[in-house]
Amino acid sequence: MANTPMLAEMMKTHGISRRAFMKYCASLTSLMALSPALAPRVAEALENAPRPSVIWLSFQECTGCTEAITRSHAPTIEDLIFNAVSLDYHHTLQAASGHAAEEAREHAMKQHYGKYILIVDGSIPIKDPGYSCIAGISNLDMLKETAAGAAAIVSVGTCAAYGGVGHADPNPTGAVAVSEIIKDKPIINVPGCPPIPVVMTGVLAHFLSFGIPELDELGRPKAFYGNSIHDRCYRRPFYDKGQFAEGFDDEGAREGWCLYKLGCKGPTTKSACATVKWNNGVSFPIEAGHPCLGCTEPDFWDNGGFYKPLSVPAGDYRDAGLAAVAGGAALGAASALLAKAGKTKAAQAHETVDAHDLEKSS
Amino acid sequence: MSATIDRGLNALREQIDSPVASFFSSCVSCGLCAEACIFYRATEDPKYTPIKKLDLMRRVWAREFTLFGRIGGMLGLIKPVTDEDLTEWETLVYDSCTMCGRCSLVCPVGNDITMMIRKMREGMSAAGHAPVELIGAAQRHTDKGSPMGDLSKAIHAQVKHAIDETGIEIEFDKEGVDYMVILSAQEIAEFPDVLSAMARIFKKTGVTWTISSEAFEATNVGIQLGNRDVAKVLVSRVVEAAEKLKVKGIISPECGHAYQALRWEGPNLIGRTYPFEVVHIIELLDRLRAEGKLKTKGKNTDRLTFxxxxxxxxxxxxxxxxxNLMNMVSEDFVEMESGGTMNWCCGGGGGVGANERAEKLRHAAFKFKKIQIDKVEPDAIVTMCAYCHHTLDNVFEEFDIEQDVIGLTELVAEYLDDDA
Amino acid sequence: MNSPAFDLLMWARGPAFDIALTIFIGGIIIRVLEIVILGRKKDMAAPKGNPVAQGFKTIFSRSIPREGLVKFAPITYLGGYIFHLGFFVAFLFFAPHIALFTDAFGIKWPDAGRVIIESATALAVIALLALIYSRMTDPVRKALTTFDDYLVLILSGLPLITGYVAVNKLFGDGQMMIAIHILSVEALMIAFPFTKLMHAVTFVMSRYYNGTIQGRKGAES
Structure with missing residues (x-):
């Protein structure tokens, strides 16, 4: 596959007008929290960007990320971005299979060594690499091998970014994130279970136009993961007013009140869900009446229960409380009896005094 | 046997019970007890903050009655109580506290600080840290029957005087009468007119009474000293005399701590309930008033306060x-500010009045008390405690102030309706 | 990849809470038993009033200051009232806190909106600062104050401040601030049995005892 065709040509082939393209660039610019003045630069960058080779590796995953990105808003402009890249390997999407498929990967790696983008979804088992293999190659080996020649890695989905469900307690496969294995390449984490499609494409667009975007301490592009869902949630006023749904079918739920008490993790979850939304901006989980699970955060599976409010302790605190009652009762009784014994001893040692007995001898 | 710190600490241990433990656990050192304390308010010296006077007892409690305190003690965080500590605290516990109880009523967590001072004095006295005057009074009381010495002759003389004055017979040691009357040394020595007053009132109201020649002394220096052994000996004399005379009750006279000693502490000192009632003279007079037996005629027109x-x-x-009685006999009865339950102490109670070392402090406290009196500008102050009466008389004299103080029993007797 | 904030939050909500709760409950039980088991001698004096009734009454009536005293210690009285009221309004009527009680005991009650919670919090913090100021300057309070007192004041104030910061995202990472808020509460819980914070439990007992002592005599309490 050649990397010569430019985006402009691709547009023409796909019947996309220049106007539609510019509109896309403008919305992308605002999505990336860049100044609107930069929109033409985004357009220019995209137009002139050579079509890079992309290798997409899927490890321990559910294909949800792929499902999300492919079903996103097709056939829309996001789709275009995928046409703007040369997706040389993606075992769910590619036509080739077996040896032909692996050859495609090896070919792309060789041809674009040092320049291709590696996208990973899924976690990597390291307890026994044999837990997950493709074409007889363990995920671990395939990642190391493929990463070696990558210009950058995009870890798509929470599994690749932070280990995800595979990494959840008790983590039987010893699943880890890409960043646990690859330390010498720039890694952009695009977590979410799955991530918002437009965020995935937006990150790619940013990478194509400006390179690696500014990342937070968790490797997430700040443009998309800068704010908590809670801060941008349209139900926030209900939280502030103290109006909460207490069940999924109560009056509060019907009125669309805050879902905090139903376990919403919005306050501790950074994602663009509440602003960008899903399905072409139609809705997002909270709008659909379900509390946020916090899927863009590491270990969100183990955060004490999806339906437990954030303020509720995550552990088995009742056991601790009962143990404390028993322990406290035992220690308290022992200490009190010791004190009482001391008092009894004092009473026994009491010397009856009289008025002539109240002065010190010396 | 002599007083030692070990004996003192031992006595203190005996005193620590659930209420004490809860009080020390609850104190948040807010300092509001200071605002209630006459000695703090008069001097504004923070060392007189009531709860601070109990610090040694708190340390004994913490170190020996709590698990965390034991650990704290081992780590050296809570120091053991030394004899030097006791010496330092002696003046705080005896000189700057009349056990007036105001602090116990304002403490937001409900600490009965006064009750703890009483307990603290058990330890202090057993350790030989009681004021010499109180020890002397206890010795006189134990040996001679009264803190002022032997008042046998005096009481007989005063009774005779009352008989002469009123023409009413007062019999000593008469069995089977309603009440046995006891008197405070202060009344016998200083305010004997109360005998005539009682004789007249009881005659009119049909109350029969007697005085024990063996136990006529009502006071109990053991309470002020804070020594239950001494207090028990003294209270037992009165209880035994009453039992011997088979009276229905004992009339506790116009004396503050005597009432406290006999009515509230006595049964606990001797470890049993009384087979007779203890009634304060004013309580009895009001009861007679309510029953319609006590009738008065006319009213005092002076501006009186109580x-x-x-x-x-x-x-x-x-x-x-x-x-009730004041309103019965006084036309112009004016309450003092904070009068009633929150009245300011005369400054002489709890043994402070007998304690020479505390004189300056007592006078400072009185100046503060005087502000309360001055706001009313009464012609006379009425009270129902001979020691308050004595203390007020003394300080008024000390400061050259003309101010009458009257015992309530006498005032009531003055308006007794002789025709009824 | 691990997020220090998220891990801290999960630790605060998990093991740290269990540890704090164990010390909190165990410590309180130890101290309460130490008081109760010690016992007191039966009072032999014939009662004039009803000790038990007055004991229970005093638990409540002692919340009202004696007439005429407020003006002598205004900071202590007003600061004390405002702090306690503010603290308990913020603690007991903020919905996330109620959710905790609902989870633990299955009970719930109406919550207050943000305006009330935040006003209560702000007032409580101001009152707390006034109380600290009075401890540093007023001679009586200065003489009484120990390290324990400052510790208790600071530990009581931190949950209010960190809670306010966390809810309003004043600074710091949101997760981190919630974690710090929860940890500050846990610090308060851990310190509770060892410090004067115990008064929050034992005041009931001491007021009761005071009431019974006075009530037996038919005296006010």
Whole structure:
């Protein structure tokens, strides 16, 4: 596959007008929290960007990320971005299979060594690499091998970014994130279970136009993961007013009140869900009446229960409380009896005094 | 056997019980007890903050009665109590506290600080840290029957005088009468007119009474000293005399701590309930008034106010009774600010009045008390405690102030309706 | 990849809470038993009033200051009232806190909106600062104050401040601030049995005892 065709040509082939393209660039610019003045630069960058080779590796995953990105808003402009890249390997999407498929990967790696983008979804088992293999190659080996020649890695989905469900307690496969294995390449984490499609494409667009975007301490592009869902949630006023749904079918739920008490993790979850939304901006989980699970955060599976409010302790605190009652009762009784014994001893040692007995001898 | 710190600490240990433990656990050192304390308010010296006077007892409690305190003690965080500590605290516990009980009523967590001072004094006295005057009084009381020495002759003379004055027979040691009357040394020595007053009132109201020649002394220096062994000996004399005379009750006289000692502490000192009732003279007079037996004629027209003795009102529960009587005999009865349950102490209670070392402090406290009196500008102050009476008389004299103080019993007797 | 904030939050909500709860409950039980088991001698004096009734009454009536005293210690009285009221309004009527009680005991009650919670919090913090100021300057309070007192004041104030910061995202990472808020509460819980914070439990007992002592005599309490 050649990397010569430019985006402009691709547009023409796909019947996309220049106007539609510019509109896309403008919305992308605002999505990336860049100044609107930069929109033409985004357009220019995209137009002139050579079509890079992309290798997409899927490890321990559910294909949800792929499902999300492919079903996103097709056939829309996001789709275009995928046409703007040369997706040389993606075992769910590619036509080739077996040896032909692996050859495609090896070919792309060789041809674009040092320049291709590696996208990973899924976690990597390291307890026994044999837990997950493709074409007889363990995920671990395939990642190391493929990463070696990558210009950058995009870890798509929470599994690749932070280990995800595979990494959840008790983590039987010893699943880890890409960043646990690859330390010498720039890694952009695009977590979410799955991530918002437009965020995935937006990150790619940013990478194509400006390179690696500014990342937070968790490797997430700040443009998309800068704010908590809670801060941008349209139900926030209900939280502030103290109006909460207490069940999924109560009056509060019907009125669309805050879902905090139903376990919403919005306050501790950074994602663009509440602003960008899903399905072409139609809705997002909270709008659909379900509390946020916090899927863009590491270990969100183990955060004490999806339906437990954030303020509720995550552990088995009742056991601790009962143990404390028993322990406290035992220690308290022992200490009190010791004190009482001391008092009894004092009473026994009491010397009856009289008025002539109240002065010190010396 | 002599007083030692070990004996003192031992006595202190005996005193620590659930209430004490809860009080020390609850104190948040807010300092509001200071605002209630006459000695702090008069001097504004923070060392007189009531709860601070109990610090040694708190340390004994913490170190020996709590798990965390034991650990703290081992780590050296809570120091053991030394004899030097006791010496330092002696003046705080005896000189700057009349056990008036105001602090116990303002403490937001409900600490009965006064009760703890009483307990603290057990330890202090057993350790040989009681003021010499109180020890001397205890010795005189134990050996000679009264803190002032032997008052046998005096009481007989005063009774004879009352008989002569009133023409009413007063018999000693008469069995089977309603009440046995006891008197405070102060009354016998200083205010004997109360005998005539009682004779006249009881005659009119049909109350029969007697005086024991063996136990006529009502006071109990053991309470002020804070020594239950001494207090027990003294209270037992009165109880035994009453039992011997088979009276229905004992009339506790116009004396604050005597009422406290006999009515509230006595049964606990001797470890049993009394087979007779103990009634304060004012309580009895009000009862007679309510029953319609006590009738008066005419009213005093002077501007009168009433000084509540701490041990009788705040610590004794007699609040409304004297007011009923005051209204009965006084036309112009004016309450002092904070009068009643929160009345300011005369400054002489709890053994402070007998303690020479405390004189300066007592006078400072009085100046503060005087502000309360001055706001009323009474012609006379009425009270129901001979020691308050004595203390007020003395300080008025000390400061050259003309101010009458009257005992309530006498005032009531003055308006007794002789025709009824 | 691990997020220090998220891990801290999960630790605060998990093991740290269990540890704090164990010390909190166990410590309180130890101290309460130490008081109760010690016992007191039966009072032999014939009662004039009803000790038990007055004991229970005093638990509540002692919340009202004696007439005429407020003006002598205004900071202590007003600061004390405002702090306690503010603290308990913020603690007991903020919905996330109620959710905790609902989870633990299955009970719930109406919550207050943000305006009330935040006003209560702000007032409580101001009152707390006034109380600290009075401890540093007023001679009586200065003489009484120990390290324990400052510790208790600071530990009581931190949950209010960190809670306010966390809810309003004043600074710091949101997760981190919630974690710090929860940890500050846990610090308060851990310190509770060892410090004067115990008064929050034992005041009931001491007021009761005071009431019974005075009530037996028919005296006010």
């Amino acid at each position: 000084h509540d003795p701490c041990q009788i009102n705040r610590r004794g529960g007699i609040n409304q009774e004297p007011r």
